[in-house]
Structure formats: structure tokens, C-alpha cells
Amino acid sequence: MAYKWDWAVVFNAHTLASFGNGVAITAEVSFAGLALGLALGLATAVPRAAKVPVASQLVYAYVDFFRTTPILVQLIWVFYVLPVLSGINLSAWMAGVLTIGLNSGAFLSEIFRGGLVSIGQGQRDAAQVLGLSRAQALLHIIVPQALRRVLPAVVNVLIVVVKDSSLVSIIAVADMTYRAEAAVAQTYRPFEFYTALAVVYFLLTYPLSLLSSAVERRFHVT
Amino acid sequence: MSGPGPQGPAILLEGVCKAFSAQAVLKGIDLGVACGEVMVLIGRSGSGKSTLVRCVAGLTRIDAGRIRVQGVTVQDPAARLSRAATAEAQRRVGMVFQDFNLFPHLRVGRNVSLALQLVRRLSAEAAEARAAEVLARVGLAGFRDRFPWQLSGGQQQRVAIARALAMRPEVMLFDEVTSALDPELVREVLAVMRELAEDGMTMVVVTHEMGFAKGVADRVVFMNEGVIAEEGPPEIVLAEPRQESTRIFLRHLMEA
Numbered sequence: 001m002a003y004k005w006d007w008a009v010v011f012n013a014h015t016l017a018s019f020g021n022g023v024a025i026t027a028e029v030s031f032a033g034l035a036l037g038l039a040l041g042l043a044t045a046v047p048r049a050a051k052v053p054v055a056s057q058l059v060y061a062y063v064d065f066f067r068t069t070p071i072l073v074q075l076i077w078v079f080y081v082l083p084v085l086s087g088i089n090l091s092a093w094m095a096g097v098l099t100i101g102l103n104s105g106a107f108l109s110e111i112f113r114g115g116l117v118s119i120g121q122g123q124r125d126a127a128q129v130l131g132l133s134r135a136q137a138l139l140h141i142i143v144p145q146a147l148r149r150v151l152p153a154v155v156n157v158l159i160v161v162v163k164d165s166s167l168v169s170i171i172a173v174a175d176m177t178y179r180a181e182a183a184v185a186q187t188y189r190p191f192e193f194y195t196a197l198a199v200v201y202f203l204l205t206y207p208l209s210l211l212s213s214a215v216e217r218r219f220h221v222t
Numbered sequence: 223m224s225g226p227g228p229q230g231p232a233i234l235l236e237g238v239c240k241a242f243s244a245q246a247v248l249k250g251i252d253l254g255v256a257c258g259e260v261m262v263l264i265g266r267s268g269s270g271k272s273t274l275v276r277c278v279a280g281l282t283r284i285d286a287g288r289i290r291v292q293g294v295t296v297q298d299p300a301a302r303l304s305r306a307a308t309a310e311a312q313r314r315v316g317m318v319f320q321d322f323n324l325f326p327h328l329r330v331g332r333n334v335s336l337a338l339q340l341v342r343r344l345s346a347e348a349a350e351a352r353a354a355e356v357l358a359r360v361g362l363a364g365f366r367d368r369f370p371w372q373l374s375g376g377q378q379q380r381v382a383i384a385r386a387l388a389m390r391p392e393v394m395l396f397d398e399v400t401s402a403l404d405p406e407l408v409r410e411v412l413a414v415m416r417e418l419a420e421d422g423m424t425m426v427v428v429t430h431e432m433g434f435a436k437g438v439a440d441r442v443v444f445m446n447e448g449v450i451a452e453e454g455p456p457e458i459v460l461a462e463p464r465q466e467s468t469r470i471f472l473r474h475l476m477e478a
Contacts, residue, residue, distance in 0.1 A: 126323035126382075129279050130337035130389065131313045140336060145327050219327070 009189045010196050018183070022176030023200060029096050029175060030165045030204075034158060036101025041108025046138070048109065049116035059109060066106035072167055075099045079171045096168035104161050111153045115146030148219050155212035159205045166201075176200060230293060232257045232393050232424040233278055238287035240273055247273045249448040250287070255393070255426060260419045262435040262456070263428045265445035266471055271428045274445070275395045278426065279317045280308075291315055292392065313341070316391030320398040322378045324370040324385075330357065331366035334385045342389065356384040360414050376407030380414055387418075394418065396427040432475065436460060444468045 009015065044062065047055035066074065079095035082088070090098065119142050127137035147154075169178035180197045184190045231254040240248040247270045255261050263271040276282040278289060280296060289297040294311035296303075325333050334353035338344045344352065357363055360380040370378055379399055386394060396415065400408040412434050419425055419438050429435065435442050435456050442459040444452045444467075452465045463469050 122319060122321050122323040123325065125281050125319065126325070128281060129315070129317040130385070131309070131341035132337060136340050140340065141325055145325075148327065
């Protein structure tokens with residue numbers, strides 16, 4: 001194929017500056033969404049793993065709801081429907097972060113729960129005979145081991161989140177996907193912009209998988 | 223050591239019953255362990271000996287009866303117990319497990335010092351000093367910065383003993399602590415336990431090591447199907463058992 005690439009449309013001061021802002025917003029939305037997701041995941045995994053009566057059913061409902069519906073539908077619902085029903089007005093940015101947080105939190109909850117229940121009874125017994133309270137055992141013995149075991153699965157979710165954050169472009173959050181689309185509309189050069197976009201997503205996510213391997217090596221646990 | 227004084231046995235079980243989903247495992251156990259006594263519990267698997275020590279350690283709740291540690295009731299389904307008093311008495315009991323149960327994410331020194339800081343409220347320095355002391359006592363002075371997986375099974379089990387000893391227990395429970403070890407590693411663990419016995423530690427030892435029972439036990443208790451079938455000094459129970467069930471068990475052990 002004789003397509004003539006014209007990278008000058010990407011590599012000019014104006015476009016790069018705009019794209020740079022987009023990268024910052026992508027990072028921001030991903031980071032805030034992840035922070036919310038990690039907190040939600042951990043907070044909901046503990047009662048579920050401990051089979052706390054009412055709380056664990058609530059968590060189950062939450063997890064299943066967010067696992068079984070597409071994140072794109074959730075995003076639109078949170079941005080357009082939720083404000084009408086609840087009277088709470090969310091900015092597009094807030095709606096994006098909230099959706100990403102709720103969605104990744106549901107997946108992380110299951111991952112953390114799996115990690116928690118994978119720690120054998122022997123560890124709990126040992127903590128108990130040493131006189132540790134349940135909370136101390138959880139904090140110092142169970143959770144640190146569980147986190148190490150689930151690290152690869154958690155990193156998977158982190159990578160998915162960074163990529164899924166591109167969906168916020170449809171509610172006009174000016175992330176890098178949004179900026180790329182805008183640039184395409186102006187220049188009619190989709191090949192260059194979508195290629196560049198893919199490369200930047202790769203550059204953002206690949207370090208995460210490198211980091212994961214490094215952390216795994218650092219915490220050598222049987 | 224703040225000894226319990228003359229007020230009675232270190233451990234006292236009265237009519238202790240435990241069932242797991244309708245399967246009776248302990249059927250009314252009455253048993254006392256005197257201060258400084260080394261009691262060896264023998265019996266085939268499923269006879270209830272591990273359940274018995276787990277009940278004393280507070281890991282398994284009993285269905286009926288009463289367990290006292292140095293005069294303080296730690297389990298009694300029929301009574302309302304003060305949680306604080308129970309916890310305090312339970313802390314005088316240390317336990318070592320078949321599978322070591324070291325904390326794999328913590329170095330050896332931290333395995334030992336963690337509970338000293340969290341439970342005994344020692345400063346980091348005091349906890350480390352105490353950890354070094356007990357690790358030296360089990361012959362592992364230079365192992366503080368290793369991880370459990372870098373140690374042999376025998377060394378891991380000695381760390382587990384040190385971890386329990388660090389808390390200054392007045393009673394030590396050993397639940398088949400050499401069963402998961404290669405034969406050549408059994409000796410180093412038994413040697414540490416023998417020394418503890420010589421130092422006057424009150425010990426309840428579930429084991430299949432008849433040599434240890436013969437050489438170290440003050441009393442051997444043979445359990446069969448949830449009851450104490452026979453007890454007495456090792457030279458009687460192991461050499462001239464009165465019960466047929468004891469004779470059969472010992473013969474099977476020899477043949478194995």
C-alpha cells in the first residue's frame with residue numbers, strides 16, 4: 001500500500017501541546033479512578049472474605065452489577081441518568097472517575113477476596129495463639145501476603161483501567177483520545193493520530209507491567 | 223518466672239466435649255497437667271489429640287465442659303467469661319504446629335518480634351533484643367535476616383518454637399511438630415524440646431516419637447476414639463500397657 005505518512009501533522013508545537021494536556025488528563029482520570037477502585041475493592045473484599053452477613057450480600061450485588069454490564073453503558077448512565085434521578089450534578093470528569101472507580105473496584109474486590117481466602121488457616125491460627133487481634137492479624141499477616149499473591153492480577157486491572165479511561169472521551173472529557181479525535185476531524189489524518197495514540201497508550205501501560213515484575217522479584221514469596 | 227504457686231495444675235480439663243458436625247471427637251475429657259510436667263499425648267490419627275491441644279490453645283471452641291489455665295477459666299460454654307481475663311490467661315499458652323506456620327513474608331527476626339511489639343507492647347529495640355535472645359536459645363543466632371523459605375524444615379520449626387517462647391509462655395503445646403520433617407531434621411527439633419523440658423517448662427506434646435516419650439515425658443496419655451484410654455508414666459504405658467487398644471496402637475507403631 002502506498003500510503004504517504006505525514007508525521008508533521010502530529011509533530012508540531014500546537015498539536016503536541018494539546019496532546020500533552022490530553023495525556024495529563026488520561027493519567028489523572030486513570031489515577032483517580034484507580035485510587036477509588038483500589039479503596040473500594042479492598043474495603044469490599046474484607047467483609048466478603050469474612051462472610052459478614054448483610055455486608056457480604058451487598059458487596060455481592062455491587063460486584064455482580066458492575067461485572068455484568070459494559071463500562072460504556074455504566075459511564076453513560078452515570079453521566080446522563082444518575083444526575084436526573086438523584087439531583088446530583090456530576091462534571092464529566094467526576095462521572096468518568098466515579099464509573100472507572102466503581103467498575104474496577106468490582107473486579108478488584110473479587111481479586112482481593114480470592115487473595116484473602118487463599119491464605120491458609122494455619123497463618124490465622126499462628127497469629128491467634130500469639131495473641132494478635134483479628135484486626136492485627138488481618139493487617140500484619142493476611143493482607144500483606146494476599147496482596148503479594150494477587151499482584152499480577154491487580155496489575156492486569158491497572159492496565160485495563162488506563163485503556164478503558166479512553167471511554168471518557170465520549171462524554172467530552174478532553175483526554176488524549178478526545179484530543180486525537182478532534183485533531184483527526186481537523187486534519188483528516190486518522191492514520192497518523194490513531195497510530196500515535198496507540199503508541200502513547202503503550203508507553204503509559206508498559207511500565208506498569210515492568211513495575212509488576214520488579215515488585216514480584218523484590219517480594220519473593222513462596 | 224512468675225510461677226502460678228501452689229494453687230493447682232497448669233492446665234485442667236473437666237468433662238470437655240467437642241463434636242464436628244455430629245462427629246464426636248472429644249467425649250468428656252478430664253485431664254490435669256501439673257506445673258513443670260511434660261505430658262506426651264499419643265494415639266492414632268482421629269483419636270482427638272490434636273483437637274484437645276487446639277482447645278487448650280483457644281483455637282477450637284468446646285461444646286461442653288471447662289478448660290482452665292493456671293486457675294483461670296479460658297473456655298466454659300455454660301458460663302459468661304470476661305474476655306479480657308480469658309485473653310490474658312490464653313497468652314500464657316504457647317503453641318507450635320505441625321506445619322510451622324511461620325509468616326512467609328517476614329524475616330526470621332520479625333516473625334519472632336512482631337507479637338512482642340503488637341501484643342506485649344515492647345519497643346522495637348526491646349523486641350529485637352528478646353528475639354535475638356530466643357533465637358540464640360534454639361541455635362539460630364545468625365538467622366535473623368533470613369526469610370523462612372531460606373531455612374530447612376528443622377530450622378523453620380525451631381524459629382516457630384523461638385517465636386512462641388519469646389512471649390514467655392508458662393505452658394507450651396506441641397502438635398506433631400516433627401511429623402512434617404525429614405528424619406534427619408527431627409533430632410534437632412527434639413533436642414530443643416528436651417532442653418525446654420529440662421528447664422522446667424510445662425509441656426503438652428502430641429507426637430509419634432516414642433523415643434522422646436520414653437526419655438522426656440513425665441506422663442504418657444493414650445487417647446482412643448475421643449477418650450483417655452490409658453495414662454501413666456512412660457515406662458508403664460509404653461512397656462506394659464494394660465489396655466488392649468494401647469497394645470494394638472504401640473504394636474502398629476513398631477511395625478510401621
